[in-house]
Amino acid sequence: MKKVLSDVKNHVLTGISYMIPLVIAGAVIMAISRVGGSFYGITDIWDEKYAESANALIRLLHSIDGFGGTALGLMFPVISAFIAYSVVDKLGIAPGLVGGMLIKDINAGFLGAIASGLIAGYICLWIKNHVKLPKSMSSVVPVFLVPVIGTLATVLIINYIIGIPFASLNVGLETWLNGLSGGNQIIMAAIVGAMVGFDLGGPVNKAAVTTAMALLTSQVYAPNTAAQVAIIIPPIGLGLATVFAKHKYNTELREAGKSAIIMGLVGVSEGAIPFAVESPLKVIPSTVIGSAIGSAIAVGLGAVNQAPISGFYGWFTVEKWPVYVLSISIGALFVAISSMLLRNKDAGKEVEADEVDYSFDEAEWES
Amino acid sequence: MKRKIIAVTACATGIAHTFMAAQALKKEAQKKGYLIKVETQGATGVENELTEKDCQIAEVVIFAVDTKVRNEERFSNKKVLKVPVAAPIKNAEKVIEEALALVDND
Known part of the structure; x- marks a missing residue:
């Protein structure tokens, strides 16, 4: 059972890794159009009436918003297809794509798309492993049976079994998130932040961030706001700690600190990893709490x-951006100060430089 | 003759864990006096790709991956140890010893 769960986790992460570029492309393109629109005082650039605008630039911005939407529209088909691909290789792509498209049409959400990929993948795997035809006809399985039966079975299962529950789950989640107010919304944000700060680009972080991003397509923004703030707090905070308390970090970590600040500013959590690897028990609690606070x-x-932009170039498109930047600063300062205080005085002693050449002679390899 | 290992590393984003895991494996192998070749399947694609020949030469394969290994059929007749990408970053020695144990226990 544990094996199955870890396989499923790998399949889902594979799907996510292929989906991320699409989400970034689509959402950034949309953000460009919306920021552009805001210069003209337009807050609903996606409205059809701007397609007929007298101003060519506004028409262009309206089209650009649509192009971003095209990219985002591929999100569910692509994650579904690549989850299936992870399960059963090339055979999974077609059923996965079709299943993901159906999920998008019936509005069964991000979880539905994940389910669709797994269903498509495992059905095709089952057909591939269990349908035995005489040798002369064995090529019928991959070129005919798997595409046709695999796809048909996938869409039937989605349409008649999982579609409605997942669609209501999705709508329920949206309504619930939109209905959260005051204290509950703050708690939700803190949980998202804590998840993002927990493993810095690992599976828990990805689960929180991609769910938050997927909710953007349903106009639910609070989880995304929480996630984007939390992404950059750990690297910036840990980087600042190496600046504030130079003597507590060795040369290697001070260098890692500089690049962590830069990675943080452009929106990459992973800059914090060298610190988390070096002393996880001190660093991770501080990044979890710091991200949650921010x-x-x-x-x-x-x-x-x-x-879905956490880098500094996105800060000024945020509604109430001074508050947003303030919250990043507070979170980062918390991480910086707490991780500094938790470090031992002599933690800065130098270890041997790590610039070793790991290459070896090809002849030795082949001997 | 030195022990020979090949490994593939990959993570969901493909910019940090993938390469840190590769680094950790190489460092540990060198410390132990083993030879290791590591292919990274990161965001920019496959780097240091393992050839058919590398696959024949190596005794054992380590997959330190959170995602699917691309071109997995290259390793179809090898013993493979599959671990999360974070495992070698935490404890490369354990990962390498476990992998070698797969062939030693035959």
Whole structure:
């Protein structure tokens, strides 16, 4: 059972890794159009009436919003297809794509798309492993049976079995998140922040971030705001700690600190990893709490980030951006100060430089 | 003759864990006096790709991956140890010893 769960986790992460570029592309393109629109005082650039605008630039911005939407529309088909691909290789792609498209049409959400990929993948795997035809006809399985039966079975299962529950789950989740207010919304933000700060780009982080991003397509923005704040707090905070308390970090970590600040500013959590690897028990609690604090403040004070962008170039498109930047600063300072205080005085002693050449002679390899 | 290992590393985003795991494996192998070749399947694609020949030469394969290994059929007749990408970053020694144990216990 544990094996099955870890396989499923790998399949889902594979799907997510292929989906992420699409989400980034689509949402950033949309954000460009919306920021552009805001220069003309337009807050609903996606409205059809701007397609007929007298101003060519506004027409262009309206089209660009649509192009971003096209990219985002591929999100569910692609994650579903690549989850299926992870299960059963090339055979899974066609049933996975079709299943994901159906999920999108019936509005069964991100979880539905994950389910669709797993269903498509495991059905095709089952057909591949269990349908035995005489040798002369064995090529019928991959070129005919798997595509046709696999796809048909997938869409039937989605349409008649899982579709409705997942669609209501999705609508329920949206309504619930939209209905959250005050304290509950702050708690939700803190939980999202804590998940993002927990494994810094690992599976828990990805689960929180991608769910938050997927909710953007349903105009639910608070989880995304929380996630985007939380993404950059750990690297910036840990980087600042190496600046504040130079003597407590060795050369290697001070260098890692500089690149962590830069990675943080452009929105990459992973900059914090060298610190988390070096002393996990001290660093991870501080990044979890720091991210949770930052997310809670941002959402609690009403900042709204509609784009899946955490880097500094996205800060000024955020509604109430001063609050947003403030919450990042508070979270990062918490991480910096707490991780500094938790470090031992002599933690900065130098270890041997790590610039070793790991290459070896090809002849030795082949001997 | 030195022990020979090949490994593939991959993570969901493909920019950090993938390469840190590769680094950790190489460092540990060198410390132990083993030879290791590591292919990274990161965001920019496959780097240091393992050839058919590498696959023949190596005794054992380590997959330190959170995602699917691309071109997995290359390793179809090898013993493979599959671990999460974070495992070698935490404890590369354990991962390498477990992998070698797969062939030693035959």
